[in-house]
Amino acid sequence: MRIDVVSLFPEFIDQSAGYGVVGRARERGLLALQGWNPRDYAAGNYRRVDDRPFGGGPGMVMLIEPLRACLDEVRQADPAPAPVIYLTPQGRPLTQARVRELAALPRLVLLCGRYEGVDERFLAHEVDEEISIGDYVLSGGELAAAVLIDAVTRLQDGALNDAESAAQDSFEGEAGLLDCPHYTHPASHAWGEVPEVLRSGNHAAIARWRRQQSLGRTWLRRPDLLDEAALSKADRKLLEAFRAEHAAKGEGQGG
Numbered sequence: 503m504r505i506d507v508v509s510l511f512p513e514f515i516d517q518s519a520g521y522g523v524v525g526r527a528r529e530r531g532l533l534a535l536q537g538w539n540p541r542d543y544a545a546g547n548y549r550r551v552d553d554r555p556f557g558g559g560p561g562m563v564m565l566i567e568p569l570r571a572c573l574d575e576v577r578q579a580d581p582a583p584a585p586v587i588y589l590t591p592q593g594r595p596l597t598q599a600r601v602r603e604l605a606a607l608p609r610l611v612l613l614c615g616r617y618e619g620v621d622e623r624f625l626a627h628e629v630d631e632e633i634s635i636g637d638y639v640l641s642g643g644e645l646a647a648a649v650l651i652d653a654v655t656r657l658q659d660g661a662l663n664d665a666e667s668a669a670q671d672s673f674e675g676e677a678g679l680l681d682c683p684h685y686t687h688p689a690s691h692a693w694g695e696v697p698e699v700l701r702s703g704n705h706a707a708i709a710r711w712r713r714q715q716s717l718g719r720t721w722l723r724r725p726d727l728l729d730e731a732a733l734s735k736a737d738r739k740l741l742e743a744f745r746a747e748h749a750a751k752g753e754g755q756g757g
């Protein structure tokens with residue numbers, strides 16, 4: 503996959519994508535990442551990339567022309583068609599379902615804004631999609647782009663060492679549930695015991711317990727996800743049992 507990022511801080515993108523799964527994917531040639539600075543395409547000695555907003559008010563707005571010239575260059579670097587995605591709190595909230603779709607594309611172009619934003623005419627003409635990573639405001643799109651890059655890269659074939667681990671993540675699997683709890687050594691610790699079933703060697707019982715924990719956690723923490731989830735009859739039974747046990751322990755939902 504190829505990802506081009508238009509940003510006033512291309513070094514930030516390069517460095518943030520230098521570690522762990524994403525760094526390794528780049529080394530393995532699974533991800534080609536390139537940053538492009540609109541300042542390099544700005545005219546005049548000052549290489550101006552922003553100006554004051556019409557109508558007044560605080561902050562600066564990114565100019566059309568440096569962005570347009572930069573994007574032209576990005577397009578010429580590779581003829582493969584690619585959606586241009588603008589990272590903004592006004593965008594559609596990013597979900598794992600959208601991450602999966604984007605991860606299947608051969609190329610993405612990400613646009614990071616700074617200051618108060620980008621001239622609306624540039625967005626109207628050049629941007630295919632606006633994405634938000636959550637209902638909070640960052641100082642620019644770079645961190646949001648880094649989040650998107652990480653999420654799509656780990657889904658590339660060969661990016662993860664254990665092919666299983668992506669399939670079992672939260673939101674993966676057809677029901678879109680939260681992940682179950684995980685434990686490692688020691689089995690016994692001052693802060694508690696590892697659940698017996700995980701040490702039983704009974705793979706069917708372990709799979710059932712994990713599924714039940716996923717269902718139960720989703721019910722406790724993100725009941726909105728359960729409304730959307732396609733649960734089987736067996737799932738409903740497992741969740742029923744989880745809820746009964748939870749009620750017997752006297753714990754309320756949300757605990």
Ligand code: ADE
Pocket residue numbers: 589590591633634635636637638639640641642643646
């Ligand atoms: N830029 C600033 N805040 C953002 C957010 N929440 N999501 C995506 N891009 C942003």
